[in-house]
Amino acid sequence: MNKLKLYSGPLSMFGAKVEIAVREKGIEFDLVMVPFDFERGYTPKHPEVLRINPKWQVPVLIDEGVQLFDSTQIFEYLEDRWPEQPLWPHSIAARAEARKQEHCSDEVFFPHVIRLMGMRANPDPVEAQEWKNATAAIEAYYLGMEQWLQDHEYIAGQFSYADIAFYMAQFFAARHTVPLTAQHPRLLAWRGRMIDRPAVRLVVTAMADYLRSQGQMVPQLGDQAT
Numbered sequence: 001m002n003k004l005k006l007y008s009g010p011l012s013m014f015g016a017k018v019e020i021a022v023r024e025k026g027i028e029f030d031l032v033m034v035p036f037d038f039e040r041g042y043t044p045k046h047p048e049v050l051r052i053n054p055k056w057q058v059p060v061l062i063d064e065g066v067q068l069f070d071s072t073q074i075f076e077y078l079e080d081r082w083p084e085q086p087l088w089p090h091s092i093a094a095r096a097e098a099r100k101q102e103h104c105s106d107e108v109f110f111p112h113v114i115r116l117m118g119m120r121a122n123p124d125p126v127e128a129q130e131w132k133n134a135t136a137a138i139e140a141y142y143l144g145m146e147q148w149l150q151d152h153e154y155i156a157g158q159f160s161y162a163d164i165a166f167y168m169a170q171f172f173a174a175r176h177t178v179p180l181t182a183q184h185p186r187l188l189a190w191r192g193r194m195i196d197r198p199a200v201r202l203v204v205t206a207m208a209d210y211l212r213s214q215g216q217m218v219p220q221l222g223d224q225a226t
Helices: 013-024 047-052 071-081 092-121 125-148 161-175 185-195 198-213
Strands: 004-008 029-033 060-063 066-068
Touching: 004 013, 013 071, 013 161, 013 198, 047 060, 060 071, 066 071, 071 092, 092 125, 092 161, 125 185, 161 185, 161 198, 185 198
Parallel strands: 004 029
Antiparallel strands: 004 060, 060 066
């Protein structure tokens, strides 16, 4: 039987999500890191990524005849294919909450981070207000999560895909100038619990090491405030 194959990249937030999930489940897999550098990005694109994903982006997952490319869809496949070590909560209500929170991390929170990434790549004084708006939206999201974690050790009660998604999204927010601070004690404690998980630590440490090798800033990984 062929092993699962995951195509990711050294700075792929969505690829890191999938890699953490695969490692949490203890699945044997081959990891292919596609070529990347800060000048050309992912050019030239890996041929398997081009073949499988019409958006030409990692992550791409191959499992025998199954070929997938969206991190959330890959989460659903992993849960169906390897139900052991479940990463969605058991109860219907908690599972729905976890799915909602995972979706919000990707589609509500992370777009603001993408705006900051784009503005840092193309600095323009005209975009100063847009920078402030994106930063304010990220900080408001932090405050909402700080309140949410008042009653939760993990985002959906138990460790889940929702935690994986928000941990990686927050890593990129911190990298692009909006870190957690002492005003977020519950979020900091949650982040400390996350980095204590071997799968999370392995994946995010590799990403941090890559950033350092390129002379890039690395944000805090655990429960320390910036």
